[in-house]
Every structure is written in structure tokens, then in C-alpha cells.
Amino acid sequence: MNFFKIRAVKKNLMQNIKHFLFFNPWTIVFGVGIVLFATAGGRFSFGVFLGPITEDFTWSRASVSGALALAGLITGIFRPIAGILSDRFHPKNIAILGLLLGGIAFIGLSLIQSLWQFYTLFTLMGLGFTFASPATLTKLVSERFTKKRSLALSLAGTGSAIGETALVPLSALIVVLEGWRTAYEILGLIIIFIVIPISGLLLMNKKNETSNNTKNIEANEKENPSIGISFKKALKTPIFWTLTIGFFT
Numbered sequence: 274m275n276f277f278k279i280r281a282v283k284k285n286l287m288q289n290i291k292h293f294l295f296f297n298p299w300t301i302v303f304g305v306g307i308v309l310f311a312t313a314g315g316r317f318s319f320g321v322f323l324g325p326i327t328e329d330f331t332w333s334r335a336s337v338s339g340a341l342a343l344a345g346l347i348t349g350i351f352r353p354i355a356g357i358l359s360d361r362f363h364p365k366n367i368a369i370l371g372l373l374l375g376g377i378a379f380i381g382l383s384l385i386q387s388l389w390q391f392y393t394l395f396t397l398m399g400l401g402f403t404f405a406s407p408a409t410l411t412k413l414v415s416e417r418f419t420k421k422r423s424l425a426l427s428l429a430g431t432g433s434a435i436g437e438t439a440l441v442p443l444s445a446l447i448v449v450l451e452g453w454r455t456a457y458e459i460l461g462l463i464i465i466f467i468v469i470p471i472s473g474l475l476l477m478n479k480k481n482e483t484s485n486n487t488k489n490i491e492a493n494e495k496e497n498p499s500i501g502i503s504f505k506k507a508l509k510t511p512i513f514w515t516l517t518i519g520f521f522t
Contacts, residue, residue, distance in 0.1 A: 348406070
């Protein structure tokens with residue numbers, strides 16, 4: 274009897290875990306938060322590496338900082354492309370690809386010997402983190418929430434702040450103890466072997482048609498904000514241009 278009870282409990286536990294991972298929309302929020310945790314923490318750790326790198330290679334701070342500016346330029350250019358790719362190949366796939374590129378870039382940065390390698394890898398990092406940015410991930414959260422959409426997006430966005438708070442001091446500690454090369458290598462390994470598997474599992478969440486967040490989806494796009502409008506229609510709305518211009522100010 275005890276054997277059958279244990280088996281029943283185990284089966285029930287596995288069903289609950291499966292339901293949580295695949296049908297609870299809040300797992301998407303956690304998954305997006307973890308992705309933003311890695312990308313924001315990795316990007317904002319640049320200041321920690323600036324001093325040690327310039328000292329090791331006798332490069333000017335301006336030349337080293339130029340790599341970060343280049344990564345920002347890449348982000349601006351490729352964000353629309355990231356959005357197009359996420360619509361075509363699913364946001365999760367594009368985000369995971371972006372994390373992989375970012376992780377490879379960090380590991381590559383631990384091996385650099387020249388300035389052109391530094392710029393090349395920062396370009397790769399900028400591209401990767403653009404693919405794993407809100408440009409692709411917002412859709413995953415928005416399509417699963419209607420009534421609590423703002424709350425869900427806000428909670429997912431806190432991953433960025435937590436990443437900056439946690440990974441920047443961690444990077445600084447590793448730089449002090451083991452050097453900047455080891456710090457870059459560890460950041461890359463964290464992204465590839467920890468962040469990608471966890472976020473990939475959480476982002477596998479599928480819509481639950483019986484959920485309170487999705488069961489009342491209307492067919493009329495005017496009443497259902499999850500459907501939205503086409504890109505051509507968006508171009509004709511003032512709010513689209515207001516938001517777009519706002520990102521450049």
C-alpha cells in the first residue's frame with residue numbers, strides 16, 4: 274500500500290510541476306526576468322573591466338569605451354530586426370540564441386590579445402543582447418496577460434535591476450581575486466550553462482485556454498489588446514511615433 278501511495282504522490286507531484294512549467298503564465302515572467310538579469314548584469318559590468326583592461330594593454334580609455342558605444346549602436350540598428358525575427362521564429366528561440374551569442378562573446382573576451390578582437394566581440398555581445406532584450410521578450414509576457422499585463426511586465430523588468438545589482442559586484446569581486454579574464458570567462462559560463470537552461474525551460478510555457486488570463490480572449494481585435502494592430506496601422510498612430518522618439522531622447 275505504501276508503494277502505491279508513494280507512486281500516486283509522485284505522479285501528482287510531477288503533474289503539478291508540469292502544469293506549473295507549461296501552463297502557469299507567471300513562469301514566463303520569471304523566465305523573462307532571468308534573461309534580462311543576465312543581459313543587463315553583463316552589459317553594465319563594463320565599468321568593472323575598464324581599468325584593468327586599459328592597464329594590461331595600455332589602451333586609452335576612449336578606445337576601450339568605444340567598444341561599448343559600438344555595442345549600443347548595434348543594439349539600435351538590430352532591434353527592429355530582432356522584433357521581425359521573433360515574430361517569425363518565436364521570441365524564445367531568438368532570446369536563447371541571443372544569450373548564446375552573449376555568452377560566447379564573454380568567453381571570447383577572456384582570450385583577447387588585440388583591440389580589433391575586443392571590438393569584434395563587443396559587436397557580437399551587442400547583437401546577442403539585442404536578441405535577448407525586451408524587443409523580443411515583451412511579446413511573451415503581453416500575449417499571456419490582459420488584466421495584469423502591467424504588473425507582469427514590471428515584474429519581468431525587475432530582472433534587469435537585480436542583474437545590475439548582483440552581477441556587477443560579482444564581476445568586481447572576481448576581477449580583484451582572479452583577474453578580469455577569469456571574470457569574463459565566468460560570466461560567459463553562467464549565461465551558457467545556468468541562464469540558458471533555466472530560462473529555456475521557463476519560456477516553454479504554453480497558453481492555458483482555461484486560465485483566467487487567456488480564457489476570455491475575444492475575436493474582435495478592437496476589444497482584445499493581445500491581438501493588437503498591424504505594423505502599417507501602428508505607423509499611422511501618434512503614440513507609436515511618440516514612443517519611438519522617446520527612446521532617442
